[in-house]
Amino acid sequence: MKKTRHLLFKLFLVLAVIAAGYLVFLDARITTTFTDKMWELPAKVYARPLDLYAGAELTPDELAYELEVLGYRKVGHTRSPGQVARNRGRFEIFTRGFDFPSETEPARRIIVEVGPTRVQSISESGRGVDLMRLDPAQIGGIYPTHGEDRILVRLEDVPETLWQGLLAVEDQRFYQHWGFSITGIARAAYSNLMSGRVVAGGSTITQQLVKNYYLTPERTIVRKLNEVLMAILLELHYQKDQILESYINEVYLGQEGPRAIHGFALAARHYFDTPLEQLGLHQQALLIGMIKGPSLYNPRRNPERARERRNVVLNLMVEQGVISEEHAVVARAMPLGLNSAPRIRDTFPAYLDLVRRQLRRQYREEDLTSEGLTILTAFDPLLQRQLERSTGTVMNQLDAGGSLQTASVVTRIDSGEVAALVGGRKVSYAGFNRALDARRPAGSLLKPAVYLAALEQPRRYSLATVLTDAELSVAQPSGETWQPRNFDRIAHGEVLLFKALSLSYNLATARLGLDLGLDVVADMLRRLGIENYVPEVPALTLGAGEYSPFDMATMYQTIASGGYRTPLKTIRTVLDARGEIDTRYELTYDREVSLQAVYLLQYALIDVMKNGTGKGAYRHLPANLTVAGKTGTTNDGRDSWFAGFSGDLLTVSWVGRDDNGGTGLTGSSGALKVWSHFMAASSKRPVAYNMPEGMVVETIDSSNGRITGEGCPNARRMPFIEGSQPRRSTNCSPRKTGIRDWFESLFGN
Structure with missing residues (x-):
């Protein structure tokens, strides 16, 4: 018998040590994480x-x-x-x-x-x-993987009737007990015994908070024991008001798609579009009643059930002396008071995807989902709405069946900020972001890089340089022969450089690129902002490689801004949880290309829109809105591209198929229509064409590139870098006609 008592005593000591160690573990878990969990906030x-x-x-x-x-x-x-x-x-x-x-x-x-x-x-x-x-x-948030969202409030900012009503319904002895209620547990045990299964928990507010913060929702004896022990430890370390405040910020009150609604403050915004401190008594009671079952008593799905539960809460508030019967009568007569038009948020997934990618260059994922950061971006709801409208309207005209896809990027020329973005035809659905990840050959959208590389060499090239548009064969290292063709299958002979770009002649462009050197063309693309792999093959001159709409927007942003490379950005400022500046994203730019050469290229891109492959845009655009741009079409019509800019906005649009099949579209019959529909409604300013120093204007014969007289046949005014203007001239003398070409109209004289 003595040996048995001795063994039992040892066993008791071992169990006591294990229990003490376990309590130390639970205590450490609470004390090291509770404060952090109190203030864990996703980025907005x-x-x-x-x-x-x-x-x-x-x-x-x-x-x-x-x-x-x-x-x-x-x-x-x-x-x-x-x-x-x-x-x-x-x-x-x-x-x-x-x-x-x-x-x-x-x-x-x-x-x-x-x-x-x-x-x-x-x-x-x-x-x-x-x-x-x-x-x-607020257009979205960056939530943790479990999707929880909340707005934190201090207890002193919570209406007194709300927190007193909460205690009246959920935990009447909150300020008297030590974290658990013996009577509550006994009552729950009796209910469970009578039903033969676990139907009630008897949890205090402290226990509910512990369960939400640390435990799983399963109903087991072990979990219940942990819940009680941790509730006691929590009460030992923290004041009642801190625990109540945490519960008010943490309690689960419903779901909005993948986003879980936690806390009374966010629920007030979600269900009533009203700040917590402005809630009416009937609205407070409705939210308190939802704690028992957020889905069961969801006022949008089950309004009558929610109304009944609300009135039960009001009755309890009267019984506990929180409100008077007179106030309850008025509150019971009130409608649910729900916000009939839910706030528009998380409906711009493609743009938010870009924001997240840019944030992750400087912030860890845990910072974005828990530090309560405020992300101020350049997103423009008005431009986004118009981009979505234009996308829907034009795509339904092009392809009512829905087999074609599209993507567009809109930036502000003066800052390089991305103001709007569409990543697919279903603009409100998250998924494959074609604006960032659909990488395709760019076709003629890459041609301006070839011409810009040439115009940077004014001793060799000008807008009036004569190029040869003739058949071409280039032997490849593989033994195959590369033989490009013009879209119209015609070789056009001698053409001026600006016209070869304006009319998008493949043969003249390929010859020009090969004369310059593929390394020179590839270097120009990198200087314009293309950071991914650029294949130095002859077909590069006509758009070979893989580029996203975002890549093309980066390239054309450099062209539109006069040769200054400006990294495209979405974020202006990041504020910490206290509202102080954590990171400011300043405007940065570097001069990458000759200003004079870019000026000449812009002239040619304006001519694309006035007289070339982009002139169809003026079916939508006002005649006085000067724009510059370029169409792009890839082999077999697989990709339809357009990139162009006005004085305030740059937009790149792409239309194609996810399976890379043919579309039957060119750049002008597909993407240009999306672009022009949007720009006609959104752009406010024409291209600002201010001639830099070191430039001269000459009148040339556009058929042969020679200096000619004003009013002579084929005469047009054209800019040149000083010293690069044509040496030969026609014999035609100037004549007064009173006719001005579009280039002169840019200057208003």
Whole structure:
């Protein structure tokens, strides 16, 4: 017997040591992670703010859409932030305000008068406002793999009726117990015994928080024991108010697609589009009631069941003295008060994909999903809407069956910021991002690099240099022969350099590229921003290689900006959880190409649109909107490309098939239509054509490249780098005709 007691004592000691060690483990787990979990926040991604001032180019429809994206509620008269009252072109807006990096825009009630195309006036309390910014729209977030999202609030900012009502329903003895309730556990045990299975848990708020933070949802004795032990330890280390605050921020209250809605603050925005502190009593009770079953009592799917549960909560709040019966009567009579138009967010997957890729160059994934970063981007909801409209309209015209795919990238020329992006025909669906990952031959879209390389050598080439457009055969190392052909299967003989580009002659371009040297052409592509592999083969002159629409946008951005290479970016500023600047993405650029040579190339690209393969764009574009661009078509019509720019926007569009099959389209019959439909509605400024120093203008005969007189046959004004103008001339004397070509019209004289 003595030996047995001795063995039992040893066994007890061993179990005590194991239990103590286990408690130490649980204690360390709580103390090292609880504070971090309290403030774990995904990154929020915001669009650019809309600047409002008298004279801003904006229509009433555009302002209304911007406010819709922002989630402003339409009312008869504004009384609180986040509301708008509209009477045609008159908008009464109660702004929410926003803490920008350089300044704070306060919440205020303003009147905005908008004419057919411009903002006419802005006033506040009868006084004029020179400039103001709307709060930027949240267009998405970067969530952890489990998809949780939340907005954190302090307990002192939570309405008293909400947290008291929460305790009345979920844990009436919260401020008295030590993390668990013996009566609650006993009551749950009785219910489970009577039913023969686990149907109730008897958990306190502390236990629920432990379960959400650390444990799985399975109902087992071991998990329940861990839950109780960890709840006690949590209560030992942290104050009741801290635990309650964490629960209010953590509790699960529903799902929005892949995104889990956690915390009362985010739920208030999601279901009512209202800040937590502005919720009505009926709305507070509805959210409290949803804790019992967020899916079962989802007010959108089960409104009557949710209403009944809400009223049960109101009754409990009366019983516990949180509210009076009079207040409850009014709250029971209220409608659910749901936001009828859910906020537009996470519907721009292709753009958010690009934001994530650019962020990951400087931030770890765990930083993006837990540090509460605010990402301010250049995304423009108005341009994105128009790009999506143009994409849908044109693609349905081209291919009603839906077998063709498309992608487009829009940048701002002055900054290199990506303002809009479409990664596929189904613009709101995440998946393969063709704007970034569809890598195809670029066809004639690469030709400007060949011509730019030539124009950088003014002693050899000018816009008026005569090129030979004749059949060509080049022996390959493989033993095969490369024999390019023109699209029309015709060799055109001697043509001027600018016209060979304007009309996209393959034979003249291939000969020019081979004369320059493939290494020179490849080097020019790299200088223009192409960073991936460039094959130095003869077919490179006609677009060989693999390039995405984003690659082409990078290349044409350099051309549009006068030879300054500007890395395309989406992000302007990253703010930390305190609202302070963590990273500012400054505008950077490097001079990569001769300014004079780029100026000459732009002349030729404008001629593409006026007289060449891109002239069909003017079926949509205003006649006075000068644009520059280039069509591109690959073998067998597999890829239809267009890249072009105005004075403010650059857009690259691609149309093709995912299986790389033929489309039956050229650059002008496919992608150009998407491009021109979008640019006609979005671009505000023509190409700014300012001639740099070291240039002269001459009148030449466009049939032979010789100097001629104004008014003579085939006469046109053309820029040259000083010293590169033609030496030979015609015998035609100048004649006054009063006719100006498009080049002269650029200067208004």
